[in-house]
Amino acid sequence: MIIDCHGHYTTAPKALEEWRNKQIAGIKDPAVMPKPSDLKISDDELRESIEKNQLRLMNERGSDLTIFSPRASFMAHHIGDFNVSATWSAICNELCYRVSQLFPDRFTPAAMLPQSPGVDPKTCIPELEKCVNEYGNIGINLNPDPSGGHWNSPPLSDRHWYPIYEKMVEYDIPAMIHVSTSCNPCFHTTGAHYLNADTTAFMQCLTSDLFKDFPSLRFIIPHGGGAAPYHWGRFRGLAQELKKPLLKDHLLNNIYFDTCVYHQPGIDLLTKVIPVENILFASEMIGAVRGIDPETGHYYDDTKRYVESAAVSDADRYKIYEGNARRVFPRLDRALKARGK
């Protein structure tokens, strides 16, 4: 079984974006603020948006199940206040839930949170609880920078974030650490801000003792861990300077990297440097890089091809494809077992 742990609903029907644009207009002019019930998307429209896109590519490429969350770049937690984020999160999470109900063997939902800059993260708990208890979400996406590129929240090691972590531990769910759109002109969203956030989050964990406070907390750092595996020697050396334990003891019981690295040499480095137990298969398809690589004739984001060609044993490839995901997402494992898988 091949589980893609990183998929976003990037192909939602246009009505969603139109509703969002009205909501953004409504921040300035309450008279035009739409109601959630104004958004009408039928099951057929959802089905079509998936069958023609993610499901088609999953079938072509041979992956079985996608952990599916709202479009990362559209979370845009910096827009409006908490209520704007709360309404928008509820709508986006409901759509991913409906997709998972329409294709229960192929999509399982992970939740975005109604984060808002400067607002206590504990305000996200009710949406998180609903998504887990009512929608069967098996993980969340946590944005370490809800400002969208201004980085004015405390680091992930700060107690600011502990209410989220306490709930994650209670529910035994991991978080993918994933920023959203950059509204800072210095940072291109998918070419700089995403990768910077991955590296930043990793280093915030490295310099802290967060996982002493939460030994069972689990973070997935997407996009192959940003710059971390490429600079693994640097990070090992920095941990040493800071008198921290070896990274494998200090961080690798709690941090996992996905395989969203869009060329063979990158995946080769990832699988060589990072213990296989800490690597989860993912493509972030259909996402930032949708084209065909002229050097290979295949989609850049068809990461399964790279994992197939990486120098790992079949037993290790099983861990990357399925075994690790079942361990990192215990609620997914239970749901699969309940369906005899």
Add this chain to the structure above:
Amino acid sequence: MIIDCHGHYTTAPKALEEWRNKQIAGIKDPAVMPKPSDLKISDDELRESIEKNQLRLMNERGSDLTIFSPRASFMAHHIGDFNVSATWSAICNELCYRVSQLFPDRFTPAAMLPQSPGVDPKTCIPELEKCVNEYGNIGINLNPDPSGGHWNSPPLSDRHWYPIYEKMVEYDIPAMIHVSTSCNPCFHTTGAHYLNADTTAFMQCLTSDLFKDFPSLRFIIPHGGGAAPYHWGRFRGLAQELKKPLLKDHLLNNIYFDTCVYHQPGIDLLTKVIPVENILFASEMIGAVRGIDPETGHYYDDTKRYVESAAVSDADRYKIYEGNARRVFPRLDRALKARGK
């Protein structure tokens, strides 16, 4: 000949730091502001600080010449106003110049600029001119984020920076794009901010047509290019989405990466993915990672060992060690030739 294109004067006599601390105190209390002439460092002190440190390691490891600039983390352009930065830059650049005079065959200077947040970069030109014309500097360090982690300057592609570029083109000198200390608690200086800046700068160039305006402008992106080589497929794909030319045509006539990647798999990826013409040998020794790697028994930052073991031909290794540096730093090449080298 082995040229290390990335060395900072991290081992300057303590008097320098003490002077700087007084200067910082003087920002609030002008009565305690020191004069530049209050800083007394003898040639013997300079000699000792170099012979016991960088020069000793250069001899042990077998590198010949270091391009030597003021300590990056101490540039701290966010402290004080332009005058504070101007005085501090002048002092730091003078020290590197004096080191280059004491060890003319082993150190050649590159300048820091008196950048200051919100101040027009053209104010840096007089210091730059002095460093090139009087001190024989062959390159500069350009900080894309003088705020120290708040990223509120325009991207490097903005005309804001053009006065610097015009002078660089006139003088035929390259810039290493190098940030300084982070004063944003989200970003660890050497574990996140440095690498993020590298990735950010690369993407700022990618999304722009900067090198159409300045076809002969040359940037060195340090620390192995941040996350760029590891995610080379992503960047190739993003350039394709943005309808830009192939990266080799769009950026690689102007952008170079150094070898400050502190483990063998990282250097292996760098030399595999990036054309050898775009790789410059460097160690950033003595810098962020000073320890010995328990996995190898050698210093993490002894990058020559990794380059020696990389799968490149002797002809290509010559380019990495010497040939490319002579091409990217023409003033260095001329100075070497003038000394019969």
